[in-house]
Amino acid sequence: MILKGDQSTVRSINRALVLNLLRQHGALGRNELAELTRLSSAAVTGVVAELIEQGLVLEARSGPPRGGRPPVLLELAYDAWHAVGVKVMEEALEIVLTNLRTDVLARRHVALGSTEPEALLEQVIAQVQTLLEASGCSSERLVGLGVGMAGVIDPAEGTCVYSPFLHWQQVPVRRLLEERLEKPVHVDNDVNALAAAEMLFGQGKGARNFAVATVGRGIGAGLVIGGEIYRGADGGAGELGHTVSEAGGRPCECGKRGCLEAYAAEPALLEQAKERFPEFRRRRRFQIAELLEAAEGGHEGIRALLAEAGERLGVALANLVNLFNPEMIVIAGEGVRLGGSFLEPMEEALRRNAFNGLAQRLQVHIRPWGDDIWARGAAGLTIQREVFARPRV
Ligand SMILES: [Zn+2]
Incomplete structure (x- = not known):
């Protein structure tokens, strides 16, 4: 071991190693843990004993026998x-x-x-x-x-x-x-x-480089680079919604002009619908559900508005792909409810505008909307x- 920590530091590193292996692989035996961590059997037994005592790990069912006695499998005590x-x-x-x-x-x-x-x-x-x-x-x-x-x-x-x-x-x-x-x-x-x-339990489990882009009330991105969240110098990295979509364009809540959010976030969609179509202008509590209803009911103008917004988001994501070359982008947030009229033009623009080769292996996952996400x-x-x-x- 190269690390020169005191024993408690080494112990807590080993602890994190064992917990993360059980999270990624599910149930494992002590022998498998020793192989995967390259720790001695005695060290694994020590760490596991401590985790069982703390109630973080359980001795569960037996695994398939490897000659002799079937090994006892260990798993995380998720419900404890x-x-x-x-x-x-x-x-x-x-x-x-x-x-x-x-x-x-x-x-x-x-x-x-x-x-x-x-x-x-x-x-x-x-x-x-x-x-x-x-x-x-x-x-x-x-x-x-x-x-x-x-x-x-x-x-x-x-x-x-x-x-x-x-x-x-x-x-x-x-x-x-x-x-x-x-x-x-x-x-x-x-x-x-x-x-x-x-990163822990979703699509990003096991991925080292990916982005989570969120759409809805605002637009943002979480960047995971080399298995860590990238925050930038002031903790402000990932302000995808305030990247410029149109220089000098529509005013944004942040005080600048032409930000992506001023076109593709939900308040901007409602505003643009009111500007373009008189039938929405007089509605007082005009909400995204009504916009969706209009799109599903075949309102061509609203469909075009959603497609334009989706395309602007796709272009911004292509720029993100060109800068960071992620293996995957997860799209989440309440804006996912906008469905195909927004998401299809988004993905199409993303793939069309990404640099040659960078979008070929790129996976795009849409995280279904749930209120508690x-x-x-x-x-x-x-x-x-x-x-x-x-x-x-
Ligand atoms: Zn802005």
Whole structure:
């Protein structure tokens, strides 16, 4: 071993190694773990004993015999521990309680009382406690709380540097929540939290280089490069929605002009539909479902609008492919509901505009929309940090 850590560092690296192998392969015997980790049998036995004692690993069924006695298989105790994920939105909180595989056990969706930081975080704490009580889950078995929110987040400090929707600047979210909850809290940009969850148990399991692009209220990207989330110098990497789609074009919420979001995010789609077609102009509570209904009902103008937006997203993704050469792109978020009239032109433009060869092996996965996908991502973030992350040396 080249690492010169103290024994506890070496031990925690070995621990993470064993946990991640069990996550990727499912059940394994001690011999297989020794082969895969290249650790001695004695070292594997030691690490496994510790993980069983902590209740993270179970001795399950027996495997196929390899001569002699059938080996005992080990697996992760997914249901023995829980995590809570919170997605903070402009007008509501989505909160889920999950097991270690991010399967949702209980959820709550509540309207925000206030967007003032202390009041909002107080509401988060009250909702987490209600969720735990209602589901009869002991807080001793809670690995932690994950919070995902739009904007620029410093995940090391757990600070919201800038939130465009809530108008927050430099809010110490983690510190304020940890003081009250007495459990580890992890805060990250919502798209990065989703990418962390994809990396653990989603399409990204086993992939080293991929992107998660989210469409809906906003447009963003989580970039996984070499098995790690890439954040850039200020934690702001992946602002796909504010890459320029048309220089000097439509005004964007961020203050600039011509951003992709000003054409292809949901508010921009509604706005453009109103501008182009008088029949939508007078509707007061005009929503994306009505746009979809019009497209499905054969409204050619709305179909063309969705196709143009899809194409703009596809071009932006082709640029992303040309810069980062990912093996896969996962498309997620509420915008996936827009369906084929948006997604087909998107994929077509992506493949047409990517540099020769880079899009041939590229896989594009559409993650079906579920209301709790963002909050599950936030739970996945805390599970990744508390259970599966390798210690930094
Ligand atoms: Zn913008």
